[in-house]
Amino acid sequence: MATIPVDSRVNSKTAEFFSRQHRMLIDGRFVPAASGKTFPVYNPATGEEVARVPEAEAEDVDRAVTAARRAFDSGPWSRMSPSQRGQLIWKLADLLEANLDEFAEIESLDNGKPFSVARVADLPLSIDMFRYMAGWATKITGSTLPFSDAFHSYTLREPIGVVGQIIPWNFPLLMAVWKLAPALAAGCCVVLKVAEQTPMTALRLAELIEQAGFPAGVVNILTGYGEGAGAPLAEHPLVDKVAFTGSTEVGKLIVKASAGNLKKVSLELGGKSPAIIFPDADLERAIPGTASAIFFNQGQCCCAGSRLFVHESVYDKVLQGVSDIAGGIRVGAGIDPKTEMGPLVSEEQFDRVTGFIDSGVREGARVAVGGKRHGNRGYFVQPTVLTHTKPEMKVVREEIFGPVVCAESFSDSDLDRVAREANNTIYGLAASVWTRDLSTAHKMARLIRSGTVWINCHNVFDASLPFGGYKQSGWGREMGEEVLHNYTELKAVTAAL
Ligand code: NAP
Ligand code: MG
Numbered sequence: 248m249a250t251i252p253v254d255s256r257v258n259s260k261t262a263e264f265f266s267r268q269h270r271m272l273i274d275g276r277f278v279p280a281a282s283g284k285t286f287p288v289y290n291p292a293t294g295e296e297v298a299r300v301p302e303a304e305a306e307d308v309d310r311a312v313t314a315a316r317r318a319f320d321s322g323p324w325s326r327m328s329p330s331q332r333g334q335l336i337w338k339l340a341d342l343l344e345a346n347l348d349e350f351a352e353i354e355s356l357d358n359g360k361p362f363s364v365a366r367v368a369d370l371p372l373s374i375d376m377f378r379y380m381a382g383w384a385t386k387i388t389g390s391t392l393p394f395s396d397a398f399h400s401y402t403l404r405e406p407i408g409v410v411g412q413i414i415p416w417n418f419p420l421l422m423a424v425w426k427l428a429p430a431l432a433a434g435c436c437v438v439l440k441v442a443e444q445t446p447m448t449a450l451r452l453a454e455l456i457e458q459a460g461f462p463a464g465v466v467n468i469l470t471g472y473g474e475g476a477g478a479p480l481a482e483h484p485l486v487d488k489v490a491f492t493g494s495t496e497v498g499k500l501i502v503k504a505s506a507g508n509l510k511k512v513s514l515e516l517g518g519k520s521p522a523i524i525f526p527d528a529d530l531e532r533a534i535p536g537t538a539s540a541i542f543f544n545q546g547q548c549c550c551a552g553s554r555l556f557v558h559e560s561v562y563d564k565v566l567q568g569v570s571d572i573a574g575g576i577r578v579g580a581g582i583d584p585k586t587e588m589g590p591l592v593s594e595e596q597f598d599r600v601t602g603f604i605d606s607g608v609r610e611g612a613r614v615a616v617g618g619k620r621h622g623n624r625g626y627f628v629q630p631t632v633l634t635h636t637k638p639e640m641k642v643v644r645e646e647i648f649g650p651v652v653c654a655e656s657f658s659d660s661d662l663d664r665v666a667r668e669a670n671n672t673i674y675g676l677a678a679s680v681w682t683r684d685l686s687t688a689h690k691m692a693r694l695i696r697s698g699t700v701w702i703n704c705h706n707v708f709d710a711s712l713p714f715g716g717y718k719q720s721g722w723g724r725e726m727g728e729e730v731l732h733n734y735t736e737l738k739a740v741t742a743a744l
Pocket of ligand 1: 413414415416417440441442443444471472473474476477478481492493494495497498500501515516517518548549599646647648
């Protein structure tokens with residue numbers, strides 16, 4: 248299969264990985280789809296096919312869920328001590344660290360993101376998440392509830408069981424790790440369905456999972472389409488819980504699909520996050536900070552600062568600064584070390600994002616910078632700043648998921664009114680507030696209806712920080728101690744004395 252062209256700049260180990268005959272991980276074995284079907288994986292920098300992976304369907308989902316069920320109900324995983332579980336998760340972190348460059352290359356070729364970014368963001372965050380959750384494995388406890396001398400009551404926090412996990416393509420490895428690490432720390436068994444656009448790092452991770460020595464069936468990794476593999480997983484009667492990250496639209500389908508056996512659901516969905524610059528902000532930080540808030544990861548972040556609100560007294564300066572940064576970003580293939588911004592993940596996303604820009608212009612927005620395709624092959628879109636937008640426009644209301652920011656000025660000094668405007672969205676994932684005034688910063692932090700508020704920064708993550716959405720941005724939290732509640736049930740035990 249060495250005929251598939253992979254960028255000549257990548258390491259031979261990475262090229263060899265792409266040229267393999269790829270298999271999914273089910274019940275501790277690497278297997279093709281039951282149907283034998285495969286589907287293509289493209290390099291978004293060129294549009295060329297770089298691999299083929301198995302196309303999982305309902306039968307494969309059923310095999311994986313059955314294996315996970317067995318591993319949970321009677322296998323060694325649920326009987327293993329938390330310390331042993333923690334050690335295995337830590338070992339997986341070590342293996343990932345030992346293969347860091349290879350994973351960053353695979354991610355870059357598969358998703359399009361700069362190799363240099365994957366090396367310093369996706370990979371370290373993934374490794375750290377495994378280590379953070381390895382520590383939690385031994386610290387999941389209940390409490391005693393001394394409400395009466397006649398009874399002895401306590402709670403047990405137990406693993407929820409078999410978990411179906413469905414993830415998107417914007418941070419392929421990191422999203423897999425955000426899901427796997429807490430589920431495994433809690434003692435659950437997992438069937439993970441990765442995004443059709445970006446299956447490669449998860450398939451390589453599957454090899455490390457085997458190498459680390461996880462018992463068969465504890466982690467199953469499926470490659471397949473949303474309708475073919477995601478939907479049967481969300482519906483499956485032997486799945487106790489489904490954890491989903493992706494669009495709000497599909498999140499609603501997941502909720503419907505879960506109704507059959509009322510499986511527990513957690514959702515991490517879209518956003519239309521405001522970045523708000525007050526007149527007293529340190530513009531030396533606020534300008535690059537809000538530019539990075541939208542352009543990081545080609546704008547394909549659920550918490551991207553896609554609505555930029557700037558006080559009128561500094562609007563011109565900020566607009567100029569952000570536009571200059573946008574115009575100066577080096578766009579190119581992710582594997583090129585000079586690249587600062589890669590292509591969008593797929594032709595579909597390219598069409599969607601350019602379609603949004605066109606719709607904005609049709610509705611009266613003006614393009615301050617960018618607005619067009621970059622180059623003539625691959626799925627590159629220029630970093631784009633739109634002005635003269637109005638709250639009712641599609642570009643302001645809907646998640647674009649690309650390098651496109653809508654800039655608006657505000658004149659109000661009343662924080663309630665500024666917050667009302669910032670909160671004027673169906674989403675509530677994140678926001679950033681840029682000011683030197685402590686009181687403004689913390690008042691705004693309270694007024695904003697979102698799961699994360701950043702002050703004088705944006706896109707700062709840590710495994711210890713809970714992340715998730717108010718309103719239609721989701722249910723439950725990823726990371727931190729809170730995510731463990733997604734993967735545990737709480738039992739109250741009461742004994743009469
Ligand atoms: P999506 O359709 O929500 O995909 C997310 C995951 O759900 C993928 O693994 C997908 O599989 C799967 N899926 C799709 N339909 C399903 C179904 N009926 N049942 C179960 N699983 C299903 O997102 P997308 O189509 O890739 O992107 C569309 C838009 O969603 C983006 O433009 C962006 O606005 C938003 N989005 C948000 C996030 C986020 O982190 N909040 C991430 C990605 C996308 P396949 O990929 O194999 O179809
Ligand atoms: Mg989709």
